[in-house]
Amino acid sequence: MQSPVSSPDRLVAHDVHVQAGSFPAVRGVTVAFAPGEFTAVIGPNGAGKSTLLRAVTGLTPVTRGEVRLADRPLRSWSRAQRSRALAFLAQSEGLPAAARVRDVVALGRGAGEWRFGLLPRSPWTAEDEAAVDAALDRTDTRRFEDRRVSELSGGEAQRVALARALAAQPRFLLLDEPTNHLDLAYALDVVRYLRCEVAGGLGVVAVLHDLNLAARADRLVLLHAGQVLASGRPAEVLTPAHLHAAYGVRVRVVQDSDRLLVIPED
Numbered sequence: 001m002q003s004p005v006s007s008p009d010r011l012v013a014h015d016v017h018v019q020a021g022s023f024p025a026v027r028g029v030t031v032a033f034a035p036g037e038f039t040a041v042i043g044p045n046g047a048g049k050s051t052l053l054r055a056v057t058g059l060t061p062v063t064r065g066e067v068r069l070a071d072r073p074l075r076s077w078s079r080a081q082r083s084r085a086l087a088f089l090a091q092s093e094g095l096p097a098a099a100r101v102r103d104v105v106a107l108g109r110g111a112g113e114w115r116f117g118l119l120p121r122s123p124w125t126a127e128d129e130a131a132v133d134a135a136l137d138r139t140d141t142r143r144f145e146d147r148r149v150s151e152l153s154g155g156e157a158q159r160v161a162l163a164r165a166l167a168a169q170p171r172f173l174l175l176d177e178p179t180n181h182l183d184l185a186y187a188l189d190v191v192r193y194l195r196c197e198v199a200g201g202l203g204v205v206a207v208l209h210d211l212n213l214a215a216r217a218d219r220l221v222l223l224h225a226g227q228v229l230a231s232g233r234p235a236e237v238l239t240p241a242h243l244h245a246a247y248g249v250r251v252r253v254v255q256d257s258d259r260l261l262v263i264p265e266d
């Protein structure tokens with residue numbers, strides 16, 4: 001991965017350590033995420049992927065090191081500025097079951113924060129309406145915008161959560177296992193939607209367990225025991241040696257047309 005130099009637009013973690021309870025979950029991680037780039041964070045269970053994502057979003061405090069956004073320490077951003085710039089999609093995003101899909105996506109425009117008094121109320125504008133429409137269209141969720149969340153399948157609800165995050169028009173979208181529990185078609189759809197957003201300039205950072213999906217990212221960060229074991233382009237990271245060191249599994253990595261395939265040998 002490119003060295004995380006100070007750049008006006010990057011989200012940078014510099015020598016970040018995070019203590020989860022008494023456990024050092026992230027130990028000296030330095031990475032940079034750029035707008036218009038899709039980074040997949042990979043690594044075995046317990047490697048520190050979720051903790052790193054939460055730390056760079058400002059949801060989990062960093063015990064040592066620093067996170068910088070747009071060349072300013074993240075802690076100097078107000079909560080409202082930060083939540084507008086960085087959208088985070090957790091592993092199991094709880095959506096209000098009784099709410100209609102369109103209203104849920106509107107929450108991405110801050111409607112929830114106004115209601116709970118976390119942000120000053122501002123008038124709902126045509127720009128807000130357009131952002132909700134665009135997010136529904138881009139995630140192919142408009143066709144059930146009037147349904148309640150409780151009437152959706154798991155995969156549909158996951159796309160609504162993605163639409164809500166996109167409606168905020170963040171600079172970076174950080175997703176923790178966005179394809180978890182999705183069938184092959186839905187998982188590929190989600191990656192395709194994300195790729196479209198990246199083409200439009202969004203910075204995407206996604207924790208992915210499926211290495212063959214992760215191979216479609218622009219860059220990979222391979223975590224192991226709270227540290228970066230490898231980072232860079234998929235072909236640089238997805239090597240048998242790296243994957244054996246991280247997962248303890250022997251694999252073959254083959255090039256199939258323009259794509260890498262990871263095949264376990266065990």
Ligand SMILES: Nc1ncnc2c1ncn2[C@@H]1O[C@H](COP(=O)(O)OP(=O)(O)OP(=O)(O)O)[C@@H](O)[C@H]1O
Nearest residue numbers: 020021022023025044045046047048049050051052
């Ligand atoms: N509150 C806590 N107290 C003690 N250990 C914790 C705590 N929170 C997380 N950990 C540990 O920190 C490590 C990293 O957890 P994290 O959830 O970041 O891993 P992960 O790579 O996202 O794992 P997975 O792929 O299983 O979701 C794990 O070993 C976990 O057990």
